[in-house]
Amino acid sequence: MTSPAVAFARQNYSSFLDDLKALLRIPSISTLPEHKDDCRRAAESLAVELKRIGMDNARLIDTECHPLVYADWLHATGKPTVLIYAHYDVQPPDPLDEWLSPPFEPTERDGNLYARGAVDDKGQLVAQLKALESLLATAGALPVNVRVLFEGEEEVGGEGIARFVASGPPELHSDFALVSDTELFAPGLPTLCVGLRGMIYTEIEVRGARADLHSGMYGGAAPNPFIALAQILARLKDEDGRILIPGFYDGIIPPSAEELAAWRSLPFDEEQYRINEVGSRQLVGEPGYSVLERTWARPTLDVHGMPGGFTGEGAKTVIPARATAKVSMRLVPGMTTAKAFDLYKDYVARIAPLGVEVAVRLIHSGEPCLISVDNPYVKAATAALREVWGRETVFIRSGGSIPIVGDFARYLGIPSVMMGFGLPDDNLHAPNEKFHLKNFALGIESIVLFLEEAGR
Ligand code: BES
Ligand code: MN
Ligand code: MN
Numbered sequence: 001m002t003s004p005a006v007a008f009a010r011q012n013y014s015s016f017l018d019d020l021k022a023l024l025r026i027p028s029i030s031t032l033p034e035h036k037d038d039c040r041r042a043a044e045s046l047a048v049e050l051k052r053i054g055m056d057n058a059r060l061i062d063t064e065c066h067p068l069v070y071a072d073w074l075h076a077t078g079k080p081t082v083l084i085y086a087h088y089d090v091q092p093p094d095p096l097d098e099w100l101s102p103p104f105e106p107t108e109r110d111g112n113l114y115a116r117g118a119v120d121d122k123g124q125l126v127a128q129l130k131a132l133e134s135l136l137a138t139a140g141a142l143p144v145n146v147r148v149l150f151e152g153e154e155e156v157g158g159e160g161i162a163r164f165v166a167s168g169p170p171e172l173h174s175d176f177a178l179v180s181d182t183e184l185f186a187p188g189l190p191t192l193c194v195g196l197r198g199m200i201y202t203e204i205e206v207r208g209a210r211a212d213l214h215s216g217m218y219g220g221a222a223p224n225p226f227i228a229l230a231q232i233l234a235r236l237k238d239e240d241g242r243i244l245i246p247g248f249y250d251g252i253i254p255p256s257a258e259e260l261a262a263w264r265s266l267p268f269d270e271e272q273y274r275i276n277e278v279g280s281r282q283l284v285g286e287p288g289y290s291v292l293e294r295t296w297a298r299p300t301l302d303v304h305g306m307p308g309g310f311t312g313e314g315a316k317t318v319i320p321a322r323a324t325a326k327v328s329m330r331l332v333p334g335m336t337t338a339k340a341f342d343l344y345k346d347y348v349a350r351i352a353p354l355g356v357e358v359a360v361r362l363i364h365s366g367e368p369c370l371i372s373v374d375n376p377y378v379k380a381a382t383a384a385l386r387e388v389w390g391r392e393t394v395f396i397r398s399g400g401s402i403p404i405v406g407d408f409a410r411y412l413g414i415p416s417v418m419m420g421f422g423l424p425d426d427n428l429h430a431p432n433e434k435f436h437l438k439n440f441a442l443g444i445e446s447i448v449l450f451l452e453e454a455g456r
Pocket of ligand 3: 120155429
Protein backbone atom coordinates (compact mmCIF):
# COMPACT_ATOMS: atom_id res chain seq x y z
CA MET A 1 0.00 0.00 0.00
CA THR A 2 1.38 3.41 -0.85
CA SER A 3 1.48 5.82 2.01
CA PRO A 4 -1.35 8.41 1.83
CA ALA A 5 1.30 11.12 2.15
CA VAL A 6 3.11 9.77 -0.91
CA ALA A 7 -0.18 9.71 -2.82
CA PHE A 8 -0.78 13.33 -1.75
CA ALA A 9 2.70 14.32 -2.94
CA ARG A 10 2.05 12.74 -6.34
CA GLN A 11 -1.32 14.48 -6.71
CA ASN A 12 0.10 17.85 -5.78
CA TYR A 13 3.37 17.60 -7.65
CA SER A 14 2.71 20.47 -10.05
CA SER A 15 1.77 22.94 -7.32
CA PHE A 16 4.82 21.79 -5.33
CA LEU A 17 6.95 22.59 -8.35
CA ASP A 18 5.34 26.04 -8.64
CA ASP A 19 6.25 26.74 -5.01
CA LEU A 20 9.85 25.73 -5.67
CA LYS A 21 9.94 28.06 -8.68
CA ALA A 22 8.66 30.95 -6.57
CA LEU A 23 11.50 30.45 -4.09
CA LEU A 24 14.04 30.19 -6.92
CA ARG A 25 12.96 33.58 -8.25
CA ILE A 26 14.31 35.24 -5.09
CA PRO A 27 18.04 35.94 -5.66
CA SER A 28 19.15 35.11 -2.10
CA ILE A 29 22.88 35.36 -2.80
CA SER A 30 24.42 35.37 0.66
CA THR A 31 27.85 36.69 -0.24
CA LEU A 32 26.66 39.87 -2.03
CA PRO A 33 25.64 42.73 0.30
CA GLU A 34 23.22 44.13 -2.29
CA HIS A 35 21.13 40.94 -1.90
CA LYS A 36 20.73 41.15 1.87
CA ASP A 37 17.03 42.05 1.54
CA ASP A 38 16.49 39.16 -0.86
CA CYS A 39 17.92 36.77 1.71
CA ARG A 40 15.51 38.06 4.33
CA ARG A 41 12.63 37.88 1.85
CA ALA A 42 13.45 34.23 1.15
CA ALA A 43 13.61 33.50 4.87
CA GLU A 44 10.29 35.23 5.51
CA SER A 45 8.58 33.32 2.73
CA LEU A 46 9.79 30.07 4.29
CA ALA A 47 8.48 31.00 7.73
CA VAL A 48 5.08 31.78 6.17
CA GLU A 49 5.14 28.46 4.34
CA LEU A 50 6.07 26.49 7.49
CA LYS A 51 3.17 28.09 9.31
CA ARG A 52 0.77 27.43 6.44
CA ILE A 53 1.50 23.69 6.36
CA GLY A 54 0.79 23.43 10.09
CA MET A 55 4.15 23.72 11.82
CA ASP A 56 4.29 25.50 15.19
CA ASN A 57 6.50 28.35 16.34
CA ALA A 58 7.57 29.31 12.82
CA ARG A 59 9.87 32.31 13.08
CA LEU A 60 13.09 33.95 11.99
CA ILE A 61 16.08 33.88 14.28
CA ASP A 62 18.33 36.82 13.55
CA THR A 63 22.09 36.39 13.29
CA GLU A 64 24.80 38.92 12.54
CA CYS A 65 24.35 38.07 8.87
CA HIS A 66 21.26 36.40 7.31
CA PRO A 67 18.43 35.04 9.46
CA LEU A 68 17.81 31.42 10.37
CA VAL A 69 14.32 30.01 9.91
CA TYR A 70 12.96 27.84 12.72
CA ALA A 71 9.74 25.89 13.24
CA ASP A 72 8.74 22.80 15.16
CA TRP A 73 6.04 20.20 15.60
CA LEU A 74 6.45 18.28 18.83
CA HIS A 75 3.26 16.31 19.34
CA ALA A 76 4.52 12.79 18.55
CA THR A 77 4.79 11.70 22.17
CA GLY A 78 7.34 8.94 22.71
CA LYS A 79 8.77 9.27 19.21
CA PRO A 80 12.24 10.53 18.31
CA THR A 81 12.91 14.13 17.33
CA VAL A 82 14.51 15.00 14.01
CA LEU A 83 16.29 18.26 13.25
CA ILE A 84 15.68 19.02 9.58
CA TYR A 85 18.37 21.18 7.97
CA ALA A 86 18.82 22.81 4.57
CA HIS A 87 20.02 26.22 3.32
CA TYR A 88 18.10 28.86 1.38
CA ASP A 89 21.09 30.95 0.28
CA VAL A 90 22.76 30.48 -3.08
CA GLN A 91 26.06 31.20 -4.82
CA PRO A 92 26.44 34.18 -7.19
CA PRO A 93 25.26 33.32 -10.72
CA ASP A 94 28.20 34.67 -12.72
CA PRO A 95 29.31 34.25 -15.50
CA LEU A 96 25.85 35.30 -16.64
CA ASP A 97 26.37 34.94 -20.38
CA GLU A 98 26.93 31.20 -20.06
CA TRP A 99 23.42 30.53 -18.76
CA LEU A 100 21.02 29.20 -21.42
CA SER A 101 18.09 30.64 -19.42
CA PRO A 102 18.34 33.39 -16.78
CA PRO A 103 19.52 32.10 -13.37
CA PHE A 104 16.60 33.53 -11.42
CA GLU A 105 13.90 32.59 -13.93
CA PRO A 106 13.49 28.86 -13.26
CA THR A 107 13.06 27.06 -16.57
CA GLU A 108 12.14 23.45 -17.32
CA ARG A 109 14.14 21.73 -20.06
CA ASP A 110 14.44 18.00 -20.79
CA GLY A 111 13.30 16.77 -17.40
CA ASN A 112 15.35 19.27 -15.43
CA LEU A 113 14.65 22.55 -13.69
CA TYR A 114 17.35 25.13 -14.39
CA ALA A 115 18.03 27.97 -11.94
CA ARG A 116 20.63 29.12 -9.45
CA GLY A 117 19.87 27.18 -6.27
CA ALA A 118 17.78 24.54 -8.08
CA VAL A 119 19.72 21.68 -6.47
CA ASP A 120 21.92 23.64 -4.03
CA ASP A 121 19.90 23.86 -2.00
CA LYS A 122 16.40 25.24 -2.59
CA GLY A 123 15.13 22.21 -4.49
CA GLN A 124 16.17 19.95 -1.64
CA LEU A 125 14.86 22.34 1.01
CA VAL A 126 11.47 22.44 -0.72
CA ALA A 127 11.51 18.62 -0.96
CA GLN A 128 11.78 18.55 2.86
CA LEU A 129 8.97 21.10 3.21
CA LYS A 130 6.71 19.24 0.83
CA ALA A 131 7.34 15.96 2.62
CA LEU A 132 6.20 17.62 5.86
CA GLU A 133 3.23 19.19 4.12
CA SER A 134 2.17 15.84 2.61
CA LEU A 135 2.36 14.13 6.01
CA LEU A 136 0.50 16.89 7.84
CA ALA A 137 -2.16 17.24 5.15
CA THR A 138 -3.02 13.55 5.10
CA ALA A 139 -2.54 12.40 8.72
CA GLY A 140 -2.95 15.76 10.45
CA ALA A 141 0.16 14.77 12.37
CA LEU A 142 3.79 13.86 11.85
CA PRO A 143 5.22 10.38 12.56
CA VAL A 144 8.13 11.87 14.56
CA ASN A 145 8.78 15.13 16.37
CA VAL A 146 10.25 17.67 14.00
CA ARG A 147 12.37 20.75 14.35
CA VAL A 148 13.20 22.65 11.19
CA LEU A 149 16.29 24.84 10.92
CA PHE A 150 16.98 26.54 7.60
CA GLU A 151 20.13 28.59 7.15
CA GLY A 152 20.87 31.60 4.92
CA GLU A 153 24.66 31.75 5.00
CA GLU A 154 25.86 28.22 4.30
CA GLU A 155 27.62 29.37 1.14
CA VAL A 156 29.63 31.91 3.12
CA GLY A 157 30.74 29.65 5.94
CA GLY A 158 27.69 29.55 8.19
CA GLU A 159 28.98 31.53 11.13
CA GLY A 160 25.56 32.56 12.43
CA ILE A 161 24.20 29.04 12.64
CA ALA A 162 27.49 27.81 14.12
CA ARG A 163 27.19 30.30 16.97
CA PHE A 164 23.52 29.39 17.50
CA VAL A 165 24.22 25.64 17.53
CA ALA A 166 27.26 26.02 19.79
CA SER A 167 25.11 27.84 22.35
CA GLY A 168 23.08 24.60 22.69
CA PRO A 169 19.61 26.20 22.68
CA PRO A 170 16.61 24.12 23.84
CA GLU A 171 15.08 24.62 20.37
CA LEU A 172 17.62 22.18 18.99
CA HIS A 173 17.12 19.25 21.37
CA SER A 174 16.88 16.36 18.92
CA ASP A 175 17.86 12.73 18.42
CA PHE A 176 19.21 13.02 14.88
CA ALA A 177 19.45 15.43 11.97
CA LEU A 178 18.24 15.10 8.40
CA VAL A 179 20.50 17.10 6.08
CA SER A 180 19.38 17.39 2.46
CA ASP A 181 22.27 19.08 0.65
CA THR A 182 24.23 16.27 -1.02
CA GLU A 183 23.94 14.14 -4.11
CA LEU A 184 23.36 10.65 -5.45
CA PHE A 185 26.53 8.91 -6.53
CA ALA A 186 24.89 8.11 -9.89
CA PRO A 187 21.42 8.61 -11.38
CA GLY A 188 18.89 6.29 -9.76
CA LEU A 189 21.34 5.09 -7.11
CA PRO A 190 20.17 5.92 -3.58
CA THR A 191 23.03 7.39 -1.61
CA LEU A 192 23.83 8.49 1.90
CA CYS A 193 26.81 10.76 2.42
CA VAL A 194 28.84 9.90 5.51
CA GLY A 195 31.77 12.27 5.30
CA LEU A 196 32.50 15.83 4.25
CA ARG A 197 35.74 17.71 3.86
CA GLY A 198 36.32 20.77 5.99
CA MET A 199 37.78 23.96 4.65
CA ILE A 200 39.66 27.15 5.31
CA TYR A 201 38.94 29.97 2.88
CA THR A 202 41.64 32.62 2.89
CA GLU A 203 42.94 35.69 1.13
CA ILE A 204 46.58 36.55 0.52
CA GLU A 205 47.31 40.23 -0.01
CA VAL A 206 50.68 41.36 -1.35
CA ARG A 207 51.68 45.02 -1.25
CA GLY A 208 54.64 46.48 -3.12
CA ALA A 209 54.95 50.17 -4.00
CA ARG A 210 53.13 53.02 -2.27
CA ALA A 211 50.81 53.47 -5.29
CA ASP A 212 50.41 52.18 -8.85
CA LEU A 213 53.50 53.06 -10.91
CA HIS A 214 54.39 53.56 -14.61
CA SER A 215 55.96 50.23 -15.53
CA GLY A 216 58.46 51.85 -17.90
CA MET A 217 59.71 54.43 -15.48
CA TYR A 218 59.91 52.09 -12.48
CA GLY A 219 59.99 48.59 -13.97
CA GLY A 220 63.20 46.86 -12.88
CA ALA A 221 63.45 48.71 -9.60
CA ALA A 222 59.95 48.53 -8.07
CA PRO A 223 58.68 45.19 -6.77
CA ASN A 224 55.73 43.70 -8.64
CA PRO A 225 53.17 42.24 -6.21
CA PHE A 226 51.65 39.92 -8.84
CA ILE A 227 55.03 38.33 -9.56
CA ALA A 228 55.60 37.98 -5.82
CA LEU A 229 52.12 36.48 -5.39
CA ALA A 230 52.73 34.03 -8.24
CA GLN A 231 55.99 32.98 -6.62
CA ILE A 232 54.21 32.37 -3.33
CA LEU A 233 51.38 30.40 -4.96
CA ALA A 234 53.85 28.32 -6.94
CA ARG A 235 55.43 27.16 -3.72
CA LEU A 236 52.17 26.03 -2.11
CA LYS A 237 51.71 22.91 -4.24
CA ASP A 238 54.02 20.80 -6.42
CA GLU A 239 53.28 19.44 -9.90
CA ASP A 240 51.89 16.23 -8.42
CA GLY A 241 49.32 18.15 -6.40
CA ARG A 242 51.13 17.64 -3.12
CA ILE A 243 50.75 20.55 -0.72
CA LEU A 244 54.17 21.84 0.32
CA ILE A 245 53.21 23.43 3.65
CA PRO A 246 55.38 21.65 6.24
CA GLY A 247 53.34 19.49 8.64
CA PHE A 248 50.13 19.95 6.65
CA TYR A 249 49.46 16.22 6.26
CA ASP A 250 50.37 15.27 9.84
CA GLY A 251 47.64 13.44 11.72
CA ILE A 252 45.39 12.64 8.75
CA ILE A 253 43.20 9.60 9.45
CA PRO A 254 43.02 7.50 6.29
CA PRO A 255 39.82 5.68 5.32
CA SER A 256 39.56 2.10 6.59
CA ALA A 257 40.29 -0.85 4.33
CA GLU A 258 36.55 -1.65 4.29
CA GLU A 259 35.62 1.84 3.26
CA LEU A 260 38.21 1.84 0.48
CA ALA A 261 36.94 -1.53 -0.73
CA ALA A 262 33.38 -0.18 -0.80
CA TRP A 263 34.55 2.81 -2.86
CA ARG A 264 36.23 0.49 -5.33
CA SER A 265 32.93 -1.26 -5.96
CA LEU A 266 31.07 1.98 -6.75
CA PRO A 267 30.12 2.45 -10.41
CA PHE A 268 32.87 4.92 -11.30
CA ASP A 269 34.57 5.34 -14.67
CA GLU A 270 37.51 7.72 -14.45
CA GLU A 271 37.57 8.43 -18.18
CA GLN A 272 33.83 9.25 -18.24
CA TYR A 273 34.36 11.51 -15.25
CA ARG A 274 37.24 13.27 -17.00
CA ILE A 275 35.29 13.83 -20.18
CA ASN A 276 31.73 14.46 -18.96
CA GLU A 277 32.18 16.13 -15.60
CA VAL A 278 35.61 17.76 -15.62
CA GLY A 279 36.12 18.26 -19.35
CA SER A 280 39.90 18.65 -19.20
CA ARG A 281 42.66 16.92 -21.20
CA GLN A 282 43.90 15.15 -18.12
CA LEU A 283 43.09 14.73 -14.46
CA VAL A 284 45.64 15.87 -11.91
CA GLY A 285 46.43 15.01 -8.33
CA GLU A 286 48.49 12.98 -5.96
CA PRO A 287 49.95 9.79 -7.42
CA GLY A 288 48.98 6.60 -5.60
CA TYR A 289 45.43 7.73 -4.79
CA SER A 290 42.27 7.04 -6.79
CA VAL A 291 40.10 9.97 -7.90
CA LEU A 292 37.58 9.18 -5.15
CA GLU A 293 40.33 9.14 -2.53
CA ARG A 294 41.79 12.38 -3.87
CA THR A 295 38.44 14.18 -3.74
CA TRP A 296 36.98 12.61 -0.58
CA ALA A 297 39.82 11.66 1.71
CA ARG A 298 42.81 13.85 0.84
CA PRO A 299 43.23 17.56 1.55
CA THR A 300 43.71 19.94 -1.31
CA LEU A 301 44.47 23.56 -2.06
CA ASP A 302 42.92 25.74 -4.75
CA VAL A 303 43.16 29.30 -6.02
CA HIS A 304 39.76 30.83 -6.85
CA GLY A 305 40.73 34.19 -8.28
CA MET A 306 43.35 36.90 -8.17
CA PRO A 307 41.66 40.29 -7.84
CA GLY A 308 43.71 43.39 -8.49
CA GLY A 309 45.80 45.14 -11.14
CA PHE A 310 44.68 45.82 -14.67
CA THR A 311 42.18 43.31 -16.09
CA GLY A 312 40.29 45.42 -18.62
CA GLU A 313 40.47 45.09 -22.38
CA GLY A 314 43.55 46.37 -24.15
CA ALA A 315 46.75 47.28 -22.37
CA LYS A 316 47.74 49.46 -19.44
CA THR A 317 51.39 49.69 -18.46
CA VAL A 318 51.21 49.75 -14.71
CA ILE A 319 52.94 48.10 -11.79
CA PRO A 320 50.01 47.60 -9.42
CA ALA A 321 50.56 48.55 -5.80
CA ARG A 322 48.75 45.47 -4.55
CA ALA A 323 47.70 42.00 -5.61
CA THR A 324 45.42 39.50 -3.91
CA ALA A 325 44.53 35.84 -4.26
CA LYS A 326 41.58 33.91 -2.87
CA VAL A 327 42.99 30.58 -1.69
CA SER A 328 41.14 27.75 0.01
CA MET A 329 42.17 24.40 1.40
CA ARG A 330 39.88 21.39 1.89
CA LEU A 331 40.62 19.39 5.02
CA VAL A 332 39.97 15.76 5.90
CA PRO A 333 39.43 13.88 9.18
CA GLY A 334 42.41 14.20 11.51
CA MET A 335 43.04 17.81 10.45
CA THR A 336 41.72 20.93 12.17
CA THR A 337 41.06 24.33 10.67
CA ALA A 338 43.07 26.09 13.38
CA LYS A 339 46.20 24.05 12.85
CA ALA A 340 45.97 24.08 9.06
CA PHE A 341 45.61 27.86 9.02
CA ASP A 342 48.56 28.42 11.38
CA LEU A 343 50.86 26.19 9.35
CA TYR A 344 49.80 27.87 6.11
CA LYS A 345 50.13 31.39 7.47
CA ASP A 346 53.60 30.76 8.89
CA TYR A 347 54.77 29.14 5.67
CA VAL A 348 53.50 32.00 3.48
CA ALA A 349 55.26 34.53 5.73
CA ARG A 350 58.46 32.51 5.40
CA ILE A 351 58.42 32.23 1.58
CA ALA A 352 57.38 35.84 0.89
CA PRO A 353 59.83 37.39 -1.62
CA LEU A 354 61.90 40.43 -0.64
CA GLY A 355 60.48 43.89 -1.22
CA VAL A 356 56.79 43.15 -0.57
CA GLU A 357 54.54 42.94 2.44
CA VAL A 358 52.28 39.93 2.70
CA ALA A 359 49.10 39.56 4.76
CA VAL A 360 47.13 36.32 5.11
CA ARG A 361 43.52 36.53 6.24
CA LEU A 362 41.01 33.83 7.14
CA ILE A 363 37.62 34.51 5.55
CA HIS A 364 35.73 31.48 6.85
CA SER A 365 36.27 27.92 7.91
CA GLY A 366 34.51 24.66 8.74
CA GLU A 367 35.78 21.42 10.28
CA PRO A 368 35.82 18.12 8.37
CA CYS A 369 33.39 15.46 9.53
CA LEU A 370 32.75 11.74 9.45
CA ILE A 371 29.39 10.41 10.46
CA SER A 372 28.52 7.14 12.16
CA VAL A 373 26.24 4.81 10.23
CA ASP A 374 25.68 2.56 13.20
CA ASN A 375 22.34 3.94 14.37
CA PRO A 376 18.65 3.17 13.81
CA TYR A 377 18.12 6.33 11.74
CA VAL A 378 20.49 5.16 9.03
CA LYS A 379 18.61 1.85 8.96
CA ALA A 380 15.33 3.73 8.62
CA ALA A 381 16.85 5.78 5.80
CA THR A 382 18.08 2.79 3.82
CA ALA A 383 14.71 1.06 4.24
CA ALA A 384 12.91 4.15 2.91
CA LEU A 385 15.34 4.55 0.02
CA ARG A 386 15.00 0.87 -0.92
CA GLU A 387 11.25 1.31 -1.15
CA VAL A 388 11.40 4.43 -3.31
CA TRP A 389 14.38 3.69 -5.55
CA GLY A 390 14.20 -0.11 -5.61
CA ARG A 391 17.91 -0.49 -4.87
CA GLU A 392 20.33 -0.82 -1.99
CA THR A 393 21.85 2.41 -0.69
CA VAL A 394 25.51 3.20 -1.26
CA PHE A 395 27.53 5.08 1.36
CA ILE A 396 29.89 7.70 0.02
CA ARG A 397 31.81 10.72 1.19
CA SER A 398 31.82 14.06 -0.54
CA GLY A 399 34.64 16.46 -1.24
CA GLY A 400 32.38 19.43 -0.51
CA SER A 401 31.76 21.03 2.85
CA ILE A 402 28.65 21.75 4.93
CA PRO A 403 30.21 23.40 7.95
CA ILE A 404 27.32 22.89 10.37
CA VAL A 405 27.16 19.10 10.09
CA GLY A 406 30.26 18.62 12.22
CA ASP A 407 28.78 21.00 14.78
CA PHE A 408 25.58 18.94 15.06
CA ALA A 409 27.74 16.08 16.33
CA ARG A 410 30.07 18.26 18.40
CA TYR A 411 27.56 20.50 20.15
CA LEU A 412 24.24 18.63 19.98
CA GLY A 413 25.70 15.14 20.18
CA ILE A 414 23.48 13.87 17.36
CA PRO A 415 24.24 11.95 14.16
CA SER A 416 23.21 13.39 10.80
CA VAL A 417 21.59 11.45 8.02
CA MET A 418 22.85 13.17 4.88
CA MET A 419 20.19 12.18 2.37
CA GLY A 420 20.48 14.27 -0.79
CA PHE A 421 19.13 14.03 -4.30
CA GLY A 422 21.48 16.04 -6.52
CA LEU A 423 23.29 14.47 -9.46
CA PRO A 424 27.01 14.69 -10.22
CA ASP A 425 26.32 16.78 -13.35
CA ASP A 426 23.92 19.28 -11.74
CA ASN A 427 26.39 22.19 -12.17
CA LEU A 428 26.49 23.28 -8.55
CA HIS A 429 28.02 26.77 -8.17
CA ALA A 430 28.33 26.95 -11.98
CA PRO A 431 26.26 28.25 -14.90
CA ASN A 432 23.15 26.19 -15.78
CA GLU A 433 22.67 24.70 -12.34
CA LYS A 434 19.77 22.25 -12.46
CA PHE A 435 17.71 19.84 -10.42
CA HIS A 436 16.55 16.64 -12.10
CA LEU A 437 12.76 16.83 -11.69
CA LYS A 438 12.41 13.12 -11.09
CA ASN A 439 14.79 13.50 -8.15
CA PHE A 440 12.67 16.33 -6.76
CA ALA A 441 9.61 14.06 -6.86
CA LEU A 442 11.38 10.96 -5.51
CA GLY A 443 13.23 13.09 -2.98
CA ILE A 444 9.92 14.15 -1.45
CA GLU A 445 8.75 10.54 -1.35
CA SER A 446 12.04 9.37 0.18
CA ILE A 447 11.81 11.93 2.98
CA VAL A 448 8.15 11.04 3.66
CA LEU A 449 8.97 7.35 3.98
CA PHE A 450 12.12 8.05 5.98
CA LEU A 451 10.17 10.02 8.59
CA GLU A 452 7.46 7.36 8.67
CA GLU A 453 10.09 4.65 9.08
CA ALA A 454 11.91 6.64 11.80
CA GLY A 455 8.63 6.88 13.73
CA ARG A 456 7.89 3.14 13.62
N1 BES B 1 25.91 21.48 -0.89
C1 BES B 1 27.24 21.95 -0.94
C2 BES B 1 28.25 20.95 -0.44
C3 BES B 1 28.23 19.65 -1.20
C4 BES B 1 28.41 19.64 -2.56
C5 BES B 1 28.02 18.48 -0.53
C6 BES B 1 28.35 18.44 -3.26
C7 BES B 1 27.96 17.30 -1.22
C8 BES B 1 28.12 17.28 -2.59
C9 BES B 1 27.32 23.22 -0.12
O1 BES B 1 26.30 24.13 -0.40
C10 BES B 1 28.58 23.96 -0.46
O2 BES B 1 28.75 24.32 -1.59
N2 BES B 1 29.38 24.22 0.52
C11 BES B 1 30.49 25.08 0.39
C12 BES B 1 30.86 25.43 1.79
C13 BES B 1 31.86 26.48 1.97
C14 BES B 1 31.50 27.76 1.29
C15 BES B 1 32.13 26.68 3.43
C16 BES B 1 31.60 24.36 -0.33
O3 BES B 1 31.76 23.14 -0.21
O4 BES B 1 32.34 25.03 -1.06
MN1 MN C 1 24.52 23.23 -0.43
MN1 MN D 1 26.88 25.17 -2.29
